[in-house]
Amino acid sequence: MATSKVHPALKAVEKSGAQKVKVAVSDIDGILRGKYLHIDKFKGAAEPYPAGGFGFCDVVFGWDSSDQCYDNTSVTGWQHGFPDALARLDLNTARNVPWDNNVPFFIGEFVNSDGTPHPLCPRQTLKKVLKRAEKLGVNPMCGMEFEWFNFLEDSHSWQHKKGVDPTPLTPGMFGYSLLRMNQNREFFNAIQDEMLQFGVPIEGLHTETGPGVYEAAIAFSDALTQADRAILFKTGTKEIGARFGIMPSFMAKWNAALPGCSGHIHQSLSDGKKNLFADAKGRHGMSKVFESYLAGQVAHLMEFAPMFWPTINSYKRLVDGFWAPVKPTWGIDNRTASFRVISGSPKSTRLETRCPGADVNPYLAMAAVIAAGLDGVEKGMKLTAPAIHGTNGGAENIPRAPRTLIETTRNFQQSKVARDWLGDTFVDHFAATREWEWRQWLDGVTDWELKRYFEII
Secondary structure, three states, X not given: OOOOOOOHXXXXXXXXXXXXXXXXXXXXXXXXXXXXXXXXXXXXHOOOOOOOOEEEXXXXXXXXXXXXXXXXXXOXXXXXXXXEEEEEEEEEEEEEEOOOOOEEEEEEEEEOOOOOEOOOOHHHHHHHHHHHHHHOOOEEEEEEEEEEEEEOOOHHHHHHOOOOOOOEOXXXXXXXXXXXXXXXXXXXXXXXXXXXXXXXXXXEEEEOOOOOEEEEEXXXXXXXXXXXXXXXXXXXXXXXXXXXXXXXXXXXXXOOOOOOOEOOEEEEEEOOOOEOOEXXXXXXXXXXXXXXXXXXXXXXXXXXXXXXXXXXXXXXXOOOOXXXXXXXXXEEOOOOOOEEEEOOOOOOOEEEEOOOEOOOOHHHHHHHHHHHHHHXXXXXXXXXXXXXXXXXXXXXXOOOOOOOHHHHHHHHHOOHHHHHHHOHHHHHHHHHHHXXXXXXXXXXXXXXXXXXXXXXX
């Protein structure tokens, strides 16, 4: 009589003698929401469909980053009573958390009661795009880079300061500084070493230009693995930082006088054997597939803009003359363009999409850039826009990106391409969440207003 095979991850957990397991899922904003499961509960949750899975309140799709419930959504909301949604663990995401006594850890995703993908789940949204890529015979490969500021704060000190005037980890503008790295070498090394143990290999880690700012490049992988690594990197860095009395922030722009923080996405397409972007005989070493992929991003990426500029603050990073690109432009190894073509060896030829900020939900940002690119491949788009030179040279007649979340949200909601790739349910829900975010901003009274109007008006 045949017996079903036991997944190696389950064998490893059982062999470890662990009495609890840590699990997490992504909410709409890319914040990991999770819990510990007793080992017996975990074993039940890890059973194959339809027996496996566990209940997780669907409020994770029905509230914002401050746990305030939306008043304008239909799939989840007060009108439904926030019931449990079914979360299933991806056993292939197994790892241990080195800074949490090596507790076993798994990423989950949401499914409907019949086992089909939940339309609001960020991880499932990316998988929906990747499934369509598979039909095209391509496998998107990605790598993410994050810039982020670090502060000598904790949750209590930050609350005491009422969200004003955080103390940077180090002073001054010191990019690629060995001196600044050495001043906080325990924290610096903990990120590099413990992330590797956590299954999030870091290719490079260095200081960036700005007080207390670092940049990390996560090792290239298939897109789903990369998105998993990226969201774990952001949460893991915060958890490691707390051990050293350091608060990392992936906010896009915390200070108007300082550079913002990016979340660049490197991409290529593979057929399982070779990099489909590379062609030594092509223009700038680019294959026709690469050109169509790039043409799709140039044509469509602004329609997906709320997925890589998802917050009110995201748009404060888009300042003319700073490093963040503000137009849908492309160039050859040009860091002032939105799309930087890196034409190297057959292995390393790739596209770097430089628009996204560090405040992205990695699953959604990756879904957006890949969907835009693959739409160009599906339609065989031609790359007719010329490459820019220098700092936006040749981009004088290209419209600038919108400056507000509500503008990009309206474009996103009306986008036929976004609906085609992501589905109506997701587009309508995500647009509603961004409209909510905009309304919270409209109701807020800022320190800028107090300084400008309090005394003189």
